[in-house]
Amino acid sequence: MVIEVELHTQGLLFDRRPADVIVAxxxxxxxxxxxxxxxxxxxxxxxxxxxxxxxSVAAHDLQEPLRMIDGHLHVILNNHSQGLGPRARQHLAFVVDAAARLRDMVRGVLVYARVPAHAAAFAPVDSAAAAWEALGFLRHAVDQSGASVSIVDLPKVNADFNQLRQLFQNLIGNAIKFAGGARPEVALRAEPWTDGCWRFTVSDQGIGIPAHQRERVFGLFQRLDNQIDGCGIGLATCRRIVERHGGRIWIEDGDHGTTVTFTLPGPTVVAKQAHAAESGGDYRA
Ligand SMILES: Nc1ncnc2c1ncn2[C@@H]1O[C@H](COP(=O)(O)OP(=O)(O)O)[C@@H](O)[C@H]1O
Ligand SMILES: [Mg+2]
Incomplete structure (x- = not known):
């Protein structure tokens, strides 16, 4: 049998004579x-x-037959649906609906799978600009729901701009979608956190998430209400993005609405990392 040992030696005086203590x-x-x-x-x-x-490969390869289904469905709808009876048309409407859902799911899985692969290098970026761009992508949902979205004093962070925009888009999109019929009110805030990081919150006054489901909703395809459109990939993607940036994301405790909180490193962390790299040291946020 082989034993691995670590030896520690210490010189001292023993009976007024120099000696070594060796500890194995x-x-x-x-x-x-x-x-x-x-x-x-x-x-x-x-x-x-x-x-x-x-x-990534599966989602990419699934897109091709999906495009075929979509294309042929539209030919049937546009050119041949007059000859169909009401029941056949209803079945066709179900197929169109299912194809659209499948397309959204495949796109969602592709975005989720590519979070690490499509990553740009981190750089100091203006998180307010990413949030405004996300709002631009959500203009239709904002206009339709009459949502009010407040974006206050967001800082510079060390991030991949496109992924930060995607993160805001998913969270603001959820806040609008799960408003429960009322006019959505969404607030984005940030405050300094520990070790040069920032703590962001996206809060709404909507239907809320029961305390025992607040971790589950970050899993892939996990949804609480199938009456509302969606595929259950948004929060899983958010978690992947935040963790890739070295942060954490969770849903805050509270009785009213939903507050999603996440942390991201600020630009000072980049400076410290660069300094540590130059001096051969180690720096962890
Ligand atoms: N702001 C929110 N308010 C209430 N429920 C939410 C909110 N955000 C997410 N959820 C719940 O978490 C589930 C997962 O969210 P997500 O992954 O974005 O999927 P999707 O939006 O496609 O349903 C949602 O289906 C919903 O049940
Ligand atoms: Mg969503």
């Missing part, structure tokens, strides 16, 4: 545990990469 610590178990941990994290990284590639 058996570190076999610790070394074994460290090797096992390294092996497991390599396995995990490999299977994550396989999964990403699988999801």
């Amino acid at each position: 610590v058996d570190v076999s178990e610790r070394q074994h545990a460290e090797r096992e941990l390294r092996r497991r994290s390599q396995d995990l990284a490999r299977s994550n990469a396989d999964l990403e590639q699988f999801a």
Whole structure:
């Protein structure tokens, strides 16, 4: 049997004569545990990469037959539906609806799978600009619902601009969609957090999420209400984006509406990271 030991020596006087104390610590178990941990994290990284590639390829290849279905459905609708009876037309409407849902799901999975692959380098970006651009993408939903969205004093952060815009778009989109019939009121705020990070909140006064579901909704395809349109990929994508930036995202406790909170590193973290890289040190936000 091989034992791995760490030796520590210390010089001292013993009976007024110089002596060495040598302590041998058996570190076999610790070394074994460290090797096992390294092996497991390599396995995990490999299977994550396989999964990403699988999801991306599958979603991409599914788009081609979907385009065919869509195209032919529209030919039937535009050129041949007059000859169909009311029941056949109703069935056709169901197929059109299902095809549109499937298209949204495939697009959503593609966006989710490509969060790491389509990543740009992080840079200091204006998070207010990302939020305004997200609002531009949501103009139709904002106009239709009459939503009021307030964006107050958002800071510069160290981020990938497009992913930050996607994050705001998903969260503001949810706040508008789950307003429960009332005029949506959405507020985006940020305040300084620890270690040069910022803490953002996106709050609404809508239908809320029960306390015991607040973690579940971040899972892929997890939805609480099937009457409202959606695929259940939005919050899972948000979590992936925030975690890629070294932050955390969660739903705040509260009795009214929903407040989603996430953290992101500020530009000072970049400066510290750059300084640490130059001096060969390590810096963690
Ligand atoms: N702001 C919100 N208010 C109430 N419920 C929400 C809110 N955001 C998310 N949810 C719940 O979490 C689920 C998952 O959200 P998401 O992943 O964005 O999927 P989708 O929007 O496609 O339903 C939603 O279906 C909804 O039940
Ligand atoms: Mg959503």
